[in-house]
Amino acid sequence: xxxxxxxxxxxxxxxxxxxxxxxxxxxxxxxxxxxxxxxxxxxxxxxxxxxxxxxxxxxxxxxxxxxxxxxxxxxxxxxxxxxxxxxxxxxxxxxxxxxxxxxxxxxxxxxxxxxxxxxx
Numbered sequence: 001x002x003x004x005x006x007x008x009x010x011x012x013x014x015x016x017x018x019x020x021x022x023x024x025x026x027x028x029x030x031x032x033x034x035x036x037x038x039x040x041x042x043x044x045x046x047x048x049x050x051x052x053x054x055x056x057x058x059x060x061x062x063x064x065x066x067x068x069x070x071x072x073x074x075x076x077x078x079x080x081x082x083x084x085x086x087x088x089x090x091x092x093x094x095x096x097x098x099x100x101x102x103x104x105x106x107x108x109x110x111x112x113x114x115x116x117x118x119x120x
Contacts, residue, residue, distance in 0.1 A: 004086055004094040005030040007116040011109055017081065017097040020045075022052065024091040052085060052095060073110045082106070086113050 002021050009019055009031050018040075019031040027049045032040075040048075055074070076083040082100035087093040094113075098104065 002030070002088070002094060003116050004088060004113055005096075007112055008084075008086075008094065008096045008109070011112060014098050014104060017099065018095070020049075020095040022049065022056075022085075022093050022095055024053075027095075053091065056085065056087070056091060056093065072114050075106065075110075084109065084113075086117075088117070 005019050005021055008016055015033060016031060017033050017036050018029065021028045021030055027045075029045065072086070074085040074087075077100065080100055082098050082104055084096045084098075085093055086096070
C-alpha cells in the first residue's frame, strides 16, 4: 500500500469505503470495506478507474488554465458518500471514498494526506 493509502486507511476519524492506488494504466484496490465489497464487480471498478483517469487528465488541464500549480485533492460530494482523489504524480494518485455526513472531517483528511506527501 502506498504511504498516502496508508494514511487514508489509518485516518481514524472514519473508515473508508474504498481506497485504491491509481497508476497511469492500472489500479490496485488497497482496501475495500466488507459491507461494500459485494457492491462492485471487477467491471464496475475498471469502468470507475477509466472515468477517474479521464477526470484527472482534464483536472490537470484545468489547473494549468487557471494558473494554479499542484492541488492537494479533488473532492466529490454526493448525498451519502464523499470521494477524494489525491494526486501523487502526473496521472497517478490515490482514490478514497467514505460515508458522508455534514460532520465528516474533510479538511483534517486533506491535511493528513498533505503532511504525508510533504514528508517524502
